[in-house]
Amino acid sequence: MKNCHLCKADYEEVKQRLSMRQVAEYYGCRVNRRGTCLCPFHTDNHPSLKIYENDKGYYCFTCGNGGDVIKFVGRLFHLRNEEACRKLIEDFALPIAFKDLSYREMRERGRKDAKYRELKRFKAEAYRVLKKYWMLLCDASRDPASPHFEEALRELSIIEYRLGCIREWPEEYRADREAVRKLGEIERRIAGWDE
Numbered sequence: 001m002k003n004c005h006l007c008k009a010d011y012e013e014v015k016q017r018l019s020m021r022q023v024a025e026y027y028g029c030r031v032n033r034r035g036t037c038l039c040p041f042h043t044d045n046h047p048s049l050k051i052y053e054n055d056k057g058y059y060c061f062t063c064g065n066g067g068d069v070i071k072f073v074g075r076l077f078h079l080r081n082e083e084a085c086r087k088l089i090e091d092f093a094l095p096i097a098f099k100d101l102s103y104r105e106m107r108e109r110g111r112k113d114a115k116y117r118e119l120k121r122f123k124a125e126a127y128r129v130l131k132k133y134w135m136l137l138c139d140a141s142r143d144p145a146s147p148h149f150e151e152a153l154r155e156l157s158i159i160e161y162r163l164g165c166i167r168e169w170p171e172e173y174r175a176d177r178e179a180v181r182k183l184g185e186i187e188r189r190i191a192g193w194d195e
Contacts, residue, residue, distance in 0.1 A: 005082065006082055006085055006086070007110075007112060007116070008116045008117065008120075009112045009116050010085065010089075010096055011070065011081075011085055012116070013094075013096060014069065014070065014085055014088050014089060014094065014096070015068055015069055015070065017092075017094055018069050018088060018092060018094075019069075020051050020052065020056070020057055020058055020068070020069055020072070021035070021051050023069045023072060023073065023088070024037060024049075024051055024058065024072065026091070026092070027040075027072075027073070027076055028040070029049070029051075031051050032047060034047075035050060035051045035052065035053065036048070036049060036050050036051070037049050037051065039060040039062060039063060039065070040076055041060060041063050041065045041075060041076075042060075042062060042063045044062065048060050048061045048062040048063075049061075049065075057069075057071075057072075058072055069088065070084050070085050070088065071084075073085075073087055073088055119170055119171060119174065122170065122174050123166060123170040123174075126166050126170070126173070126174075126183055127163065127166050127167070129183060129186055129187050129190065130159055130162050130163050130166060130183070130186065131163065132190055133155075133159055133186050133189065133190055134156070134159045134160065134163065136148070136190065136193055137151070137152040137155055137156045137159060138152070138156070140152035141153060141156060148193075159186075162179070162182075165179075
């Protein structure tokens with residue numbers, strides 16, 4: 001059977017399992033207490049590559065290279081993203097199978113990838129709706145003469161909370177029927193804002 005491509009969930013799993021510092025040190029970078037090291041992408045005499053805490057990635061303040069663990073390995077070994085991800089899976093012996101998958105495993109991988117794309121679309125659309133409503137409420141809260149002033153005072157903190165939920169827990173937010181119903185109400189409210 002042919003090798004199959006990695007799906008988005010595989011990339012996310014690699015990023016979740018490996019810390020940026022762990023990967024940088026594995027490939028020879030000596031990270032100091034401040035989270036900086038010599039940049040492997042250019043001749044560097046003073047540590048200019050910052051390894052961010054909480055696996056936020058890396059950034060070199062001299063050459064401008066930055067990204068996540070996959071981009072780091074890709075640039076370091078001159079690989080495309082998929083090849084870099086496969087290298088990380090192999091080098092760190094991660095339990096992510098991508099060779100000789102059965103039909104059932106390929107179908108499951110396809111479902112997993114479709115679910116990931118669907119969640120990503122939902123998150124983007126929900127965030128767009130809530131952000132638009134938040135902007136309208138912010139404008140209304142600055143003008144006591146606005147017909148939406150009281151609504152802005154009442155709803156602004158709730159919308160900020162919902163935006164945080166969408167950013168941090170999109171899957172749980174999508175599973176909450178009441179939250180999704182409220183999202184539809186907000187979208188209709190935005191459509192009739194100036195009426």
